[in-house]
Amino acid sequence: MIYNIGVDVSGGDYAPKEIIKGAILAKQEFGQEITLIGVKEEIESELAVCKGRIEDFTVVNASEKIEMGESPATSVRRKKDSSLVIGTELMKKQQIHAFVSCGNTGAVVCAATLKMGLIKGIERPGIGLLMPTAKDVALVMDVGANIDPRPVQLLHYAVMAAEYSTVVLKKNSPTVGLLNIGEEESKGSEFIKNTYKLLSACSLNFIGNIEPKDIFTGRCDCAICDGLIGNITLKVAEATADFVGKSLVEAVKKDFLGFMGLLLMKNSLIKFKKRFHYAEYGGAPLLGIDGIVIIGHGRSNALAVKNAIKVAVQEAKHDLNTQIRRRIDEVCQDSGVRQVPAG
Amino acid sequence: MIYNIGVDVSGGDYAPKEIIKGAILAKQEFGQEITLIGVKEEIESELAVCKGRIEDFTVVNASEKIEMGESPATSVRRKKDSSLVIGTELMKKQQIHAFVSCGNTGAVVCAATLKMGLIKGIERPGIGLLMPTAKDVALVMDVGANIDPRPVQLLHYAVMAAEYSTVVLKKNSPTVGLLNIGEEESKGSEFIKNTYKLLSACSLNFIGNIEPKDIFTGRCDCAICDGLIGNITLKVAEATADFVGKSLVEAVKKDFLGFMGLLLMKNSLIKFKKRFHYAEYGGAPLLGIDGIVIIGHGRSNALAVKNAIKVAVQEAKHDLNTQIRRRIDEVCQDSGVRQVPAG
Numbered sequence: 011m012i013y014n015i016g017v018d019v020s021g022g023d024y025a026p027k028e029i030i031k032g033a034i035l036a037k038q039e040f041g042q043e044i045t046l047i048g049v050k051e052e053i054e055s056e057l058a059v060c061k062g063r064i065e066d067f068t069v070v071n072a073s074e075k076i077e078m079g080e081s082p083a084t085s086v087r088r089k090k091d092s093s094l095v096i097g098t099e100l101m102k103k104q105q106i107h108a109f110v111s112c113g114n115t116g117a118v119v120c121a122a123t124l125k126m127g128l129i130k131g132i133e134r135p136g137i138g139l140l141m142p143t144a145k146d147v148a149l150v151m152d153v154g155a156n157i158d159p160r161p162v163q164l165l166h167y168a169v170m171a172a173e174y175s176t177v178v179l180k181k182n183s184p185t186v187g188l189l190n191i192g193e194e195e196s197k198g199s200e201f202i203k204n205t206y207k208l209l210s211a212c213s214l215n216f217i218g219n220i221e222p223k224d225i226f227t228g229r230c231d232c233a234i235c236d237g238l239i240g241n242i243t244l245k246v247a248e249a250t251a252d253f254v255g256k257s258l259v260e261a262v263k264k265d266f267l268g269f270m271g272l273l274l275m276k277n278s279l280i281k282f283k284k285r286f287h288y289a290e291y292g293g294a295p296l297l298g299i300d301g302i303v304i305i306g307h308g309r310s311n312a313l314a315v316k317n318a319i320k321v322a323v324q325e326a327k328h329d330l331n332t333q334i335r336r337r338i339d340e341v342c343q344d345s346g347v348r349q350v351p352a353g
Numbered sequence: 354m355i356y357n358i359g360v361d362v363s364g365g366d367y368a369p370k371e372i373i374k375g376a377i378l379a380k381q382e383f384g385q386e387i388t389l390i391g392v393k394e395e396i397e398s399e400l401a402v403c404k405g406r407i408e409d410f411t412v413v414n415a416s417e418k419i420e421m422g423e424s425p426a427t428s429v430r431r432k433k434d435s436s437l438v439i440g441t442e443l444m445k446k447q448q449i450h451a452f453v454s455c456g457n458t459g460a461v462v463c464a465a466t467l468k469m470g471l472i473k474g475i476e477r478p479g480i481g482l483l484m485p486t487a488k489d490v491a492l493v494m495d496v497g498a499n500i501d502p503r504p505v506q507l508l509h510y511a512v513m514a515a516e517y518s519t520v521v522l523k524k525n526s527p528t529v530g531l532l533n534i535g536e537e538e539s540k541g542s543e544f545i546k547n548t549y550k551l552l553s554a555c556s557l558n559f560i561g562n563i564e565p566k567d568i569f570t571g572r573c574d575c576a577i578c579d580g581l582i583g584n585i586t587l588k589v590a591e592a593t594a595d596f597v598g599k600s601l602v603e604a605v606k607k608d609f610l611g612f613m614g615l616l617l618m619k620n621s622l623i624k625f626k627k628r629f630h631y632a633e634y635g636g637a638p639l640l641g642i643d644g645i646v647i648i649g650h651g652r653s654n655a656l657a658v659k660n661a662i663k664v665a666v667q668e669a670k671h672d673l674n675t676q677i678r679r680r681i682d683e684v685c686q687d688s689g690v691r692q693v694p695a696g
Binding site for chain 2: 221
């Protein structure tokens with residue numbers, strides 16, 4: 011089956027050029043249908059510049075843009091002709107199978123929730139981030155959609171992350187850990203302790219509290235946390251890797267032998283950087299909404315956009331939301347959680 | 354003036370050997386008085402093994418040990434003859450000028466608070482961590498003493514971190530940032546937004562919200578956060594640096610040229626590792642208590658212990674707590690915060 015992936019051409023620090031370039035790469039590599047959503051003239055002229063063929067794509071005009079700094083709720087309400095609003099509406103009407111955006115994250119979450127609605131039983135959507143580990147990848151969720159959640163919302167995230175790992179990543183009985191500052195049950199904030207209780211009572215493969223290092227060693231498949239901790243984790247990891255990398259090159263360059271060594275290992279360094287660069291992981295699935303939305307990094311280049319489209323195709327191939335719908339009731343019953351009606 | 358630094362010989366993953374070795378190094382390098390607090394026979398036999406001279410040290414017997422996994426409050430209450438309880442009592446009685454421990458962090462905080470009391474106007478003690486930056490060092494506070502604080506307690510941390518930076522690190526009008534997931538005032542949890550309001554109203558050099566990358570670039574001298582975010586930040590940074598380092602060596606080794614390159618840059622790598630290793634930064638000051646306590650990393654080796662003692666001597670040389678006492682009232686008045694009587 012061919013899937014139709016909608017791409018927000020107006021969102022991201024390097025939009026529209028890198029988005030268009032990424033879409034061209036994805037078209038060549040995956041051969042799926044791609045719908046480009048943005049300012050029509052911009053799309054046409056960028057396609058010409060990047061030597062893409064207009065006949066390879068469906069183009070949907072969206073005259074407005076939601077900028078990175080804008081208030082999510084206000085911009086989504088006011089800019090009805092923005093690529094974000096139009097893209098999420100196309101998803102709702104099932105005219106596309108999935109929607110990819112590298113734009114204002116808050117606005118993507120807001121538009122998706124408002125236009126598509128949530129899966130029955132889920133209170134709030136969450137962003138799952140695929141992080142490279144020593145073994146394979148771990149899904150960290152939530153990394154920024156839900157800053158002040160209730161414990162039951164983290165139980166929902168655990169269910170969704172485990173289903174994503176099972177259905178899309180093909181992991182068998184994926185392990186779920188609660189991201190904390192120590193392994194003991196007594197560690198962490200009141201919020202984390204209450205979440206721990208819910209997770210221990212459910213039928214997921216819960217392995218208890220985990221520490222940040224356990225994400226990297228691959229000790230757990232799904233690391234569950236609130237959006238504040240998750241976003242800080244993601245940003246500290248990015249900043250540390252960047253700082254260590256730059257300082258290392260600086261330090262080594264000062265020494266003649268070190269500099270020669272650096273030249274010799276150039277190829278392996280490029281391969282290494284490629285393996286861990288966020289561009290390789292492309293996009294973060296926004297889970298809990300009644301549709302498929304992939305959020306790309308704001309600084310996405312063409313490669314990152316191509317890989318975000320790949321993540322969208324992978325999710326579209328599996329009926330993840332039906333599985334989530336089925337599991338959410340079961341798990342919440344185990345935990346003795348009374349479900350609220352879907353909002 | 355000669356300072357007398359008390360050292361907890363029974364705390365830390367590599368106690369007592371690495372603690373004793375660190376104390377011997379510190380004695381040789383700084384020439385201050387050092388009081389070793391722990392099981393007397395262990396201290397004597399380790400000193401003999403490590404070729405330290407018993408006459409260089411004062412030895413205070415403490416027959417009990419508080420282990421890393423023990424409940425802080427219970428262990429401090431029950432183990433009256435532990436090195437932690439005796440050390441903090443010696444500090445209270447001013448028989449030592451500062452106390453250094455690499456033991457159970459929660460128990461150190463608990464013993465220090467209980468035995469020494471808090472500075473008037475401070476509600477809760479906080480741990481300040483010195484992190485290397487592209488410019489010099491930044492003080493991140495709190496990194497784990499206070500997991501569920503009130504906003505006013507973060508204002509207190511900001512005052513203490515700024516005073517530490519001014520008095521001990523000799524920085525002129527140090528900048529204070531609130532660690533968050535974005536720069537805009539609207540970002541973060543309700544707790545962070547409320548803290549932002551307090552910090553904007555005070556007379557500190559507050560530069561607003563900062564993101565994790567700003568710590569590394571040296572954009573701010575003091576990064577203020579609750580103990581949960583601070584501890585996660587510290588652990589993610591450690592885990593990322595470790596993971597990137599190990600994966601890099603793995604990747605480079607697979608390639609012949611890369612491996613040769615690695616050999617050539619060995620010396621610069623050793624220097625690099627030294628610059629950023631926590632052992633070089635030694636100890637984290639526990640601020641807010643009416644005394645001087647330095648908390649070392651649980652995995653401290655001799656070098657880390659020596660450097661923790663160095664941090665203790667530096668703080669002892671300055672009358673930091675008098676400055677904090679003076680500033681806390683001023684700043685809280687600016688912010689319109691009603692001070693509670695010291696507990």
